[in-house]
Amino acid sequence: MSWVTAKRLFCLIVLVAVTLWAMHITVPDATEQTPLESSRLRDVLAPMQKGLTWLSRQAHFVVSLPVSMYRAAERNQALEQEVASLKSQLARQNEYIMENRRLAALLAYKQVMEQEYNLMTASVIARDPGNWFATVKINRGSRDGVKENMTVLSPEGLVGRVVSVSPSNCEVLLISDPRSGVGSLVQETRTPGIVEGTLGGSGMARMIHIPKNSLLEEGQIVVTSGLGSVFPKGIPVGTLGSVRDEPTGLFQSAEVKPFANLDKLEEVFIIVNVLPGAGSSPEGG
Amino acid sequence: MPFLVLLLLLAGAIILQTTVLDYVDVLGIKPDLIMLIVVLNGFLLGTREGAFLGYAAGILEDLFAGGFIGLNALSKMAAGYLAGMAGLRLFRENTLVATGVVFLSTFAGNSVYYILLNMVGIKVPPFYAFFRVIIPVAVYTSLLTPLFFRRIFRFVQLRDRDI
Numbered sequence A: 001m002s003w004v005t006a007k008r009l010f011c012l013i014v015l016v017a018v019t020l021w022a023m024h025i026t027v028p029d030a031t032e033q034t035p036l037e038s039s040r041l042r043d044v045l046a047p048m049q050k051g052l053t054w055l056s057r058q059a060h061f062v063v064s065l066p067v068s069m070y071r072a073a074e075r076n077q078a079l080e081q082e083v084a085s086l087k088s089q090l091a092r093q094n095e096y097i098m099e100n101r102r103l104a105a106l107l108a109y110k111q112v113m114e115q116e117y118n119l120m121t122a123s124v125i126a127r128d129p130g131n132w133f134a135t136v137k138i139n140r141g142s143r144d145g146v147k148e149n150m151t152v153l154s155p156e157g158l159v160g161r162v163v164s165v166s167p168s169n170c171e172v173l174l175i176s177d178p179r180s181g182v183g184s185l186v187q188e189t190r191t192p193g194i195v196e197g198t199l200g201g202s203g204m205a206r207m208i209h210i211p212k213n214s215l216l217e218e219g220q221i222v223v224t225s226g227l228g229s230v231f232p233k234g235i236p237v238g239t240l241g242s243v244r245d246e247p248t249g250l251f252q253s254a255e256v257k258p259f260a261n262l263d264k265l266e267e268v269f270i271i272v273n274v275l276p277g278a279g280s281s282p283e284g285g
Numbered sequence B: 001m002p003f004l005v006l007l008l009l010l011a012g013a014i015i016l017q018t019t020v021l022d023y024v025d026v027l028g029i030k031p032d033l034i035m036l037i038v039v040l041n042g043f044l045l046g047t048r049e050g051a052f053l054g055y056a057a058g059i060l061e062d063l064f065a066g067g068f069i070g071l072n073a074l075s076k077m078a079a080g081y082l083a084g085m086a087g088l089r090l091f092r093e094n095t096l097v098a099t100g101v102v103f104l105s106t107f108a109g110n111s112v113y114y115i116l117l118n119m120v121g122i123k124v125p126p127f128y129a130f131f132r133v134i135i136p137v138a139v140y141t142s143l144l145t146p147l148f149f150r151r152i153f154r155f156v157q158l159r160d161r162d163i
Helices: A005-027 A041-113 B001-020 B020-024 B035-045 B047-067 B071-088 B095-120 B126-143 B144-162
Strands: A117-127 A137-138 A150-154 A158-165 A170-175 A181-186 A192-200 A204-211 A221-224 A235-245 A249-260 A268-276
Touching: A005 A235, A041 A117, A041 A268, A158 A235, A181 A204, A181 A235, A192 A249, A192 B126, A204 A235, B001 B020, B001 B047, B035 B047, B035 B071, B035 B095, B035 B126, B035 B144, B047 B071, B071 B095, B095 B126, B095 B144, B126 B144
Parallel strands: none
Antiparallel strands: A117 A137, A117 A268, A137 A170, A150 A158, A150 A268, A158 A170, A181 A192, A181 A221, A192 A204, A204 A249, A221 A235, A235 A249
């Protein structure tokens, strides 16, 4: 064995020994502490290590900042796109939920009302362009059997009546239109009056020609009387608001807040005909 | 040709008025786009054009709405004429002036409409008419002026150059 070979062998042995020793002291459940562990050196080094770790973390952050910012920007863009797409999905789902609720309410109402009336559903497709009148166009016409003066309802209450019909759609005069008049009565007191529209945009109506001696209170319910109009009897119209004397002094009038949200109508019913035994005459007199 | 374009613009405005604008109403009041176009046209081009386009647009709207033919025609004609008179006396290139003119002309046009309504036998209480329709519509419509004025102004300038 040459001198060089012996030296290399010695180095190898030292290396293996050091490695074995290192293995020994790094065994997790070693019972004895190493000289370095037991000394106070570790406590002394700790703040320095902490500082170095902080420094290297900062350095890493500074060096990788452009890259991470670039990645963050990319990620941000992707997330923004995802959020936008999820938002639109959510809006669509909300729309479905709301439509579902509306249709469920319509269906329930239709099932109840079918004992009295033959109903046809329709959707609102356009409204009056101005702010004075209140008319809506709905997607049913003479082809579907719609005729003039048919009553139009929503599950909440009376909406109006059909005033003109074309083959595929028709125009409905809402009860808030100043041209509209509905023979009505106050449900509790049976006081008669006429509900006429005030203004298209306001969505409000008022009950006029109420006998002066009748006692009325805010919140009382107004229903159709079935007299002097084309509307069947007993359809809820709205609730009474403030009551005041008419200028003539013979009658009083009251504001009426319609049950149906006339500004936001989407689906409505048309009463095609009133079934016998419904408790009112078909055309209401 | 430009008049035809203006008519097409009006037809588009009427369709918007019957559909989309219901979703931007405030307290049940929607802005009157047709009135806005009529008034700005009158303001920029003068009384004759203002009154003529007002009448044409009003008739178109009346035919579309299927109510009383002539109500919108006469009231918008009055508004267009008034705006034309204002245009002759005021500085025409200022958006703020145009906004004021739209407010006053819309107010006047709707007041004429109210008078005409009374004439055809539709009684609307004056309080409702003024505080629920006439003033709110005038305010809402005039607030939209800055969105449209520059475009219509440029369009009118281009038209003059064509001539």
